[in-house]
Amino acid sequence: MRTGNPTNPLVVRTDGWGSGKFGAPRGTHPGGAKKFHDGLDVQVEPGELIHSIIDGKIVKIDYPYSRDLSWTGLQQENKLMRVEYWYMAPAYDIVGKTVTVGTILGVAQDISVKYPEHEEYGIMMPHIHVRVTLFPFTALIKGMFYGGEIIVDPELLIGEA
Numbered sequence: 001m002r003t004g005n006p007t008n009p010l011v012v013r014t015d016g017w018g019s020g021k022f023g024a025p026r027g028t029h030p031g032g033a034k035k036f037h038d039g040l041d042v043q044v045e046p047g048e049l050i051h052s053i054i055d056g057k058i059v060k061i062d063y064p065y066s067r068d069l070s071w072t073g074l075q076q077e078n079k080l081m082r083v084e085y086w087y088m089a090p091a092y093d094i095v096g097k098t099v100t101v102g103t104i105l106g107v108a109q110d111i112s113v114k115y116p117e118h119e120e121y122g123i124m125m126p127h128i129h130v131r132v133t134l135f136p137f138t139a140l141i142k143g144m145f146y147g148g149e150i151i152v153d154p155e156l157l158i159g160e161a
Helices: none
Strands: 025-028 034-036 040-043 049-051 056-062 073-077 081-086 088-090 104-108 127-141 144-152
Touching: 056 081, 073 088, 073 104
Parallel strands: none
Antiparallel strands: 025 034, 040 127, 049 104, 056 073, 073 081, 081 127, 088 104, 127 144
16 A cells, blocks of 8 residues: 655654654543543644645545634545544645545645644644544454454654655
């Protein structure tokens, strides 16, 4: 399977707000369970072109914040996985189209506008959030069937530029 980078070069966001690495700590849920980052934050310049990392169909426009629809993204799927790209605006009427690795999907938004400079954390670096989910699978484990989606580290696909 061919894969690519959403930007070139690929730089993972790290700033006072935290690490953009997959699995980085993200505080706690009510009740005390720890939260972890479920994607990869790729540093961008606002307006930078964002490219497809897989071959697949663009299935819908995504809204990372249900109460603020000014922040957008896309969901792309193929037979194996779903890729979500957040904090980017689609460049053209792409929903419903099947695209290949490297196709321009849109342009990066400036998420640092949503999170203004903080006294303790400083400035959040503009970035896109890339999340990869493997589609449902079924596994026979100790005589019982289990099924479900698995969120994986996008760097397994996109690696270094």
